[in-house]
Amino acid sequence: MAKSIKEIAQELNVSKSTVSLVINHKAEQARISKELERRVLDYVEKVGYKPNSLAKSLATGRSNTIGLIVENIGDSFFGPFALHVEELLRKKNYHVLYSSTLGDPQNAQDIIDFMLEKKVEGILLAPTVNLEEHQRKILENKVPLVVFDRNSPEVATHYVHIDNGDSSRKACLHLQSIGCKNFGLITIDSDQPQMLARKNAYLQFCEETGMQARILQLPYNRLRQKGIAALRSWVSKNVDLDGLFFTTNYLCILGLKSLRSEGGEHFNFPLFSFDDHELFDILNPKISCIQQPLEPLAKTCVKVLLKEIDSGITSPKEYVISTNLIKR
Amino acid sequence: MAKSIKEIAQELNVSKSTVSLVINHKAEQARISKELERRVLDYVEKVGYKPNSLAKSLATGRSNTIGLIVENIGDSFFGPFALHVEELLRKKNYHVLYSSTLGDPQNAQDIIDFMLEKKVEGILLAPTVNLEEHQRKILENKVPLVVFDRNSPEVATHYVHIDNGDSSRKACLHLQSIGCKNFGLITIDSDQPQMLARKNAYLQFCEETGMQARILQLPYNRLRQKGIAALRSWVSKNVDLDGLFFTTNYLCILGLKSLRSEGGEHFNFPLFSFDDHELFDILNPKISCIQQPLEPLAKTCVKVLLKEIDSGITSPKEYVISTNLIKR
DNA sequence: TATTTCTACTAAAACGTATTAGTAAAGATA
DNA sequence: TATCTTTACTAATACGTTTTAGTAGAAATA
Missing domain, CATH: 1.10.260 (434 Repressor (Amino-terminal Domain))
Structure with a gap:
């Protein structure tokens, strides 16, 4: 044919x-x-x-494809982020090979190997833990790499991210400014650097102000029913809580489900989320948050990656995108 | 290296x-x-x-890649759907090349051409309008095609979908059963078959029960501020409304934003959504909905496509996945 | 001992393209 | 008229793999 x-x-x-x-x-x-x-x-x-673009790529060494590796293409941060990336690259005549790691390093490694075999011209990566070796492998293969959202400090790559510590501090100050004197932090049990930064800023805030630190760390892979119950009981135990700061929006949603379920009417204090969600502004009470500006984030990632592809790999830089504090 | x-x-x-x-x-x-x-x-x-998998594919004629074309990878239906597809295919050692059409036929056509050039072994497609010719092109290239979510009746393909008419009817009956006597339908101004089916079932219901039909059709590409205002004023004009049925979840969210904004406290009647959303069960009042079972949908799509790939293209069949009515 | 059968490989062609060096014919130069 | 240029192409090689037909030598057969 x-x-x-x-x-x-x-x-x-x-x-x-x-x-x-x-x-x-x-x-x-x-x-x-x-x-x-x-x-x-x-x-x-x-x-x-x-x-036949396979033959073409084989002959030219150019695949016009870049790889995008996220944690979960189905979630409300990475999904829309991916859409932006795709749109930006479409204009430059590049196409995107996506994949979700689901936080599993084994998945991530397989995906990276696959993408290298497919000869993608560059990779945009939100790394899982224990991915240092594979990141090095990417670079050894002379494939441009831009890491975003989180990174592995041990391997030097271009790194696009928000200032987690500063944003977390802004969140604390906001909660303080609206009158919370004893707010707790709900975070995830993981040593991802961005999560640590968020937690540490909270601890720092506690130290400065003398507020007692109250932290609940939920295990990442048990976030459904068990998480809801754990959260509920934790909040019940800490009777003097007057606010909650969630370090991600899915934790906040978990919190909502937990606290708003039957019998939870008395848990009536402000909630704050790291990362926005399309419904946070119609809930009652409305939920304030730190908003990661998706488009600038995506734009920077794409720009940096394309520059690397065009002009060869350069020495790693860090790009910090500032967040918005959305008061509701 | x-x-x-x-x-x-x-x-x-x-x-x-x-x-x-x-x-x-x-x-x-x-x-x-x-x-x-x-x-x-x-x-x-x-x-x-x-x-080098390019060379390998060139020699064997197998790319181990399938194409997934959705409307918007960032939305709460296609994103999680895509994740399921990716997971299912990963197990079979296939990888996924995604792309979002954003409802634009031109995008869709470009994407299809690109995927054919990339020699994907099969395509999973949620078509836009005016895509008949390109669907034929896929088939002429002997690439297995499975269409889902919506289809173009003029071109015969395997088609995996829910029963839109029946589901819509279930929705109407539910609203009736909870006491709504005059509920309206908010839909989108488009002739996508699945949207028509949803609307027609509502009209049919009106005919049977003698309820007066009240329909608002919003233009697809003006869904933000203008849509909110239009919806608000339409509802205000139809004073005897006692319920609203939205034909998609993003319309429902639009509705929420519109009716729950300042001064909207008196719009206090049940809302019903076609398609669930992770926050519908914690809103107040809770929002009932028709839920499309993502996993069965994804499973069927993948199964049908893989069968086509393995045993050659067979005559088109239709696969109907039943929906769930979630009462809240 | 001449022929057949195995064993353990290899040579060659193919997939569909891009690219560079080469060439035959015509025209220009001296 | 012998040499140099230019024109308008083409032959050949390469990209990295898979696959099939082939082959040299050893072992078995008759």
Whole structure:
């Protein structure tokens, strides 16, 4: 069905080179006559020739594809982020090979291997833990790498992120400013650097103000029913709590489900979320949050990656995107 | 850095064929001696050989990649759906090339062309309007195609979907059962078949019960501020409304934002959404909905597609997945 | 001992493209 | 008219793999 250059060349009684050169707009520099050029062009159009991009990539070494590795393409941060990335790259004639790690390093490693085999021209990565070796592998393969959202300090890469510590501090100050004197922190039981930074800023705030630190760490892979129950009982035990600061929006949603379920009417204090959610502004009471500006984040990632692809790998830099405090 | 089979063969003083055969576990059937096999295997391991999957695909005609084309990877239906698909295919050693059309046929066409050029082994597609020709093109290229969520009746393909009409009817009956006597329908101004089916079931219900039909159709690409205002004023005008049925969850969210904004306290009647949302069960009052079971949907799509890939293209069938009515 | 059968490989072609060096014919130069 | 340029192409090689047909030498057969 789909014709190859070879077939087209035979049918036109010219060489493959001629056809290839014409197709790639190199007729002029290869001194192909206008007439022949037209003849080829017309025929190519007529039979609806479509190049086999595998063969093309093999020959040129360019796949026009970049890899995007996120934690979960289905969540409300990475999904829309991915959409932005795709849109930005579409304009530059790149396409995106996505994959979700679900936080599992084994998945992440498989995905990276696969992408390297597919010869992606660059990788945008939100790393899991224990991914240092594979990140190095990417760089050893001379594939540009931009890490975002979180990083592994032990391996030097371009790193696009928000200032977690500062944002977390802003959150604390906000809660203080609206009158909370004893707010707790709900976070996740993981040593991801961005989570640590959020927690540490809270601890720092406690130290400065003398507020007693109250922290609940939930295990990452038990977030549904068990998490809801654990959270509820923890809050019940800490009777003097007058506010909660969640270090991610899915934790906040968990918190909502936990505290708003039957019998939870008396848990009536402000909640604050790290990361926004499309429904936070219609809940009652409304939920204030730190908002990560997705578009600037995506833009920076894409810009940095494309620069690396164009001009070769340069020494790693850090790009900090400032967050918004949304008061509701 | 990355060695090729050719280099490995030279360094071991054997032929490329030998190396290739060993790597692909065909040493036995090609009568390669155990010793040589070991020698090759060890060396391959030692130098960390990784195949170039472009070359491999070119030679074998298999890319181990399938294309997934959705409307918006960032939304709360397609995002989690995509995750399921990815997980299911990962197990079968397939990878996913995603893309979002944003409802634009031009995007959709470009994406399809790109995927055909990339030689995906199958395509999972949620079509936009005016995509008939390109769907045919996919089939002409002998690439298995499974359409889901919506379809174009003019082109015969495998089609996995929920029963929109029946589900919509269930929704109406539910609203009736909780006492609504005059509920309106908010839908989108589009002739996507699944939207028509939802609307028509409502009209049918009106006819049967004698309820007066009240329908607001919002233009798809003006869903933000303008939509909110339009919806608010429409509801204000229809003073006897005592319930609203939204044909998608994003319309429902729009509705929430519209009716719950300042001064909207008196709009206090049940809302019903087609498609669930993670926060619908903690809003007050809770929002009932039709839930599309993502996992069965994804499973069916993947199963049908893989079967096509394995055993060649078969005559199109329709697969209807039943929905759940979630009463809250 | 001449022929057949195994064994253990390898040579060669193929997948579909890009690219560079080369070439035959025509025209220009001296 | 012998040499140099230019024109308009094409042949050949490469990219990295898979696969099939082939082959040299050893072993078995008759």
